[in-house]
Amino acid sequence: MFDLDRWQEIYHVLRKNKLRTFLTAFGVFWGIFMLVVMMGSGEGLRNGISQNFGDMATNSVFIWAQQTSVPYKGFTRGRRFDYENADVRALSEAIPEIKYLAPRTNVGGYNGSSNVIRGLKSGAFQIFGDYPVFDSIDPVNLLQGRFINELDVKEKRKVVVIGQRVKELLFEKDENPINKYIQINGVYFNVVGLFSSKRTGEAASYDNQRLHMPFTTCQKTFNMGDAIGFFNITSKNGIPVAVVEEKAIRVLKKRHAVAPSDDAAIGHFNLEVEYKKMVGLFFGIRVLVWIVGIGTLLAGVIGVSNIMLVVVKERTKEIGIQRALGATPRIIISQIMTESVVLTTFSGYFGLTLGVGLLELINYLLEKSGADTEMFLHPGINFNVAIIALAILVVAGAIAGLVPARKAVSVKPIDALRYE
Amino acid sequence: MINISNIHKTYVTGNNKLHVLKGINLRVEAGEMISVMGASGSGKSTLLNILGILDNHDHGEYILNGIRIENLNERKAAQLRNKYLGFVFQSFNLVSFKNAMENVALPLYYQSVKRKKRNAIAMEFLERMGLSEWAQHLPNELSGGQKQRIAIARALIAKPKVILADEPTGALDSVTSQEVMDILTDINKKENITMLIVTHEHDIAKRTQKTIRITDGMITETVIN
Numbered sequence: 001m002f003d004l005d006r007w008q009e010i011y012h013v014l015r016k017n018k019l020r021t022f023l024t025a026f027g028v029f030w031g032i033f034m035l036v037v038m039m040g041s042g043e044g045l046r047n048g049i050s051q052n053f054g055d056m057a058t059n060s061v062f063i064w065a066q067q068t069s070v071p072y073k074g075f076t077r078g079r080r081f082d083y084e085n086a087d088v089r090a091l092s093e094a095i096p097e098i099k100y101l102a103p104r105t106n107v108g109g110y111n112g113s114s115n116v117i118r119g120l121k122s123g124a125f126q127i128f129g130d131y132p133v134f135d136s137i138d139p140v141n142l143l144q145g146r147f148i149n150e151l152d153v154k155e156k157r158k159v160v161v162i163g164q165r166v167k168e169l170l171f172e173k174d175e176n177p178i179n180k181y182i183q184i185n186g187v188y189f190n191v192v193g194l195f196s197s198k199r200t201g202e203a204a205s206y207d208n209q210r211l212h213m214p215f216t217t218c219q220k221t222f223n224m225g226d227a228i229g230f231f232n233i234t235s236k237n238g239i240p241v242a243v244v245e246e247k248a249i250r251v252l253k254k255r256h257a258v259a260p261s262d263d264a265a266i267g268h269f270n271l272e273v274e275y276k277k278m279v280g281l282f283f284g285i286r287v288l289v290w291i292v293g294i295g296t297l298l299a300g301v302i303g304v305s306n307i308m309l310v311v312v313k314e315r316t317k318e319i320g321i322q323r324a325l326g327a328t329p330r331i332i333i334s335q336i337m338t339e340s341v342v343l344t345t346f347s348g349y350f351g352l353t354l355g356v357g358l359l360e361l362i363n364y365l366l367e368k369s370g371a372d373t374e375m376f377l378h379p380g381i382n383f384n385v386a387i388i389a390l391a392i393l394v395v396a397g398a399i400a401g402l403v404p405a406r407k408a409v410s411v412k413p414i415d416a417l418r419y420e
Numbered sequence: 421m422i423n424i425s426n427i428h429k430t431y432v433t434g435n436n437k438l439h440v441l442k443g444i445n446l447r448v449e450a451g452e453m454i455s456v457m458g459a460s461g462s463g464k465s466t467l468l469n470i471l472g473i474l475d476n477h478d479h480g481e482y483i484l485n486g487i488r489i490e491n492l493n494e495r496k497a498a499q500l501r502n503k504y505l506g507f508v509f510q511s512f513n514l515v516s517f518k519n520a521m522e523n524v525a526l527p528l529y530y531q532s533v534k535r536k537k538r539n540a541i542a543m544e545f546l547e548r549m550g551l552s553e554w555a556q557h558l559p560n561e562l563s564g565g566q567k568q569r570i571a572i573a574r575a576l577i578a579k580p581k582v583i584l585a586d587e588p589t590g591a592l593d594s595v596t597s598q599e600v601m602d603i604l605t606d607i608n609k610k611e612n613i614t615m616l617i618v619t620h621e622h623d624i625a626k627r628t629q630k631t632i633r634i635t636d637g638m639i640t641e642t643v644i645n
Contacts (some may be wrong), residue, residue, distance in 0.1 A: 004535060005535070008517070008518070012517040318516070321513045321515060322515070322526070322530075323494075323501075324472070324507050324513075325507070325526050325574070326501050326503075326527055326530040326531070327530050328495045328530070329494045329498070409494065412474070412475060413497075414474040417509075417513070
């Protein structure tokens, strides 16, 4: 219900001392502005970092072979060994908690000498022998064609899926790479798929310089026997991958005559632990942002409350007149609380809008400049959070007005009338 | 209309007790116009405030239009003031940011009368006061006499039973004072509204039907003019 007299009074009171109103409003404005910008930046940081994980299953562990450091069962220390195809079955039989088990081999690489040639063009890339299941652990964006499939593995087909950067370096700009042949370490392979990374920044450029071929093809073509480069294992939902990691290491030590106490022989990297650290870090940042933001907001709201106290004091006589003419305490209280809510909500809404605007501007500039930012992506705040912040403002405004309003009606009308 | 008996009022400030009203008995009939005189500090304003339910009494009985005024909460008191009482103050007490018409209409606002309707009624009352062309002016653009006439219009608009005036001519020159008294006596006669006027000017008091004199918190004299 629109009540012109009420708004006239609010307008009058807020206009009477413009600088004071402005400074009070600024306190609330700044509080919510800071909250929005800090939360948005935290979100941007989080988006940026999580992008580095791509869509990779975060409950995964990598296990590879190193040199032994303890003499055991007649072997000296410093022995090198390789995992074998038989380990795959042994692991999956011994550890029911495994969801995906992807043995991988790799050939040569990145930053090395050129190993992939097509006509006059060549490049040095990372070459992996993979099972199709790998695409479930660390998915890529398939741009054209397909990934390795079971039949490729079974028939040891000489097919390969290449990264975007590989295509750029070996093919013409508009050329379709599918069904073309490239030479890898002297052997011809048919290109069946083209992919790009789901990550950003350096991680992405690393991914895009990869080639994937069937695991079996890789072993056979490059004379690896049945040696496996490393395992990539994920655990079933709800089971920490550390459980799988520990069991797998125990199984592998036993199978390869590694001393149970030898921690150096088996290399392993638990992505989940790293991911959890990251998640914890961002949770911490968020908590900090809320504490600081709410604190700043609270300071602004207390400012509003203080100013309302002063306003009520200044208007004591006027309120006295209104009460003499029949204004009930309810009318007076709701009038003062409306003033307070209007002041906080308006300035808060302004801060919210400006904060979101700033985040959008940063986002726009980031995208426009095309900077591949590894640490910062799509800053912004959740719509729900914005609504919650606004609700907090309205409630805070009401509370800020309540104390002064009660004070206004606690005076006897006659004392209010006599107040000079 | 007003019936008070044995009213006592004591103000306590720190250790000091000030016994202001020491048993006042007064009966005012409907339609009477009474002036209250007394030296400053005699308690005449306190009496008026208690009659106006702006202050409460300690002992005694106050019956206004058949309603016993005792231990009212502020909401009820505000409603009674709005319905039965009109106030005219020495310093006019107009609301500074409202124009003449809105000031007059204020009591109806508290009765939740629609803005259009209450402004129309306010214009009628301003016309009666001869101020319709000043309706859109703010109080600080008006003279003292005009302000007091607006205040009287405001006191009248809710059709009260009693008008309580605390030194209504105290801030006006003698010519304007007489004009204001003309208006008040006119209203008293035509509308039969009961009036209590606190004053310390004899020529003002003489224009009422009855003058009571208060000395040290007691009624010491009643004169029929």
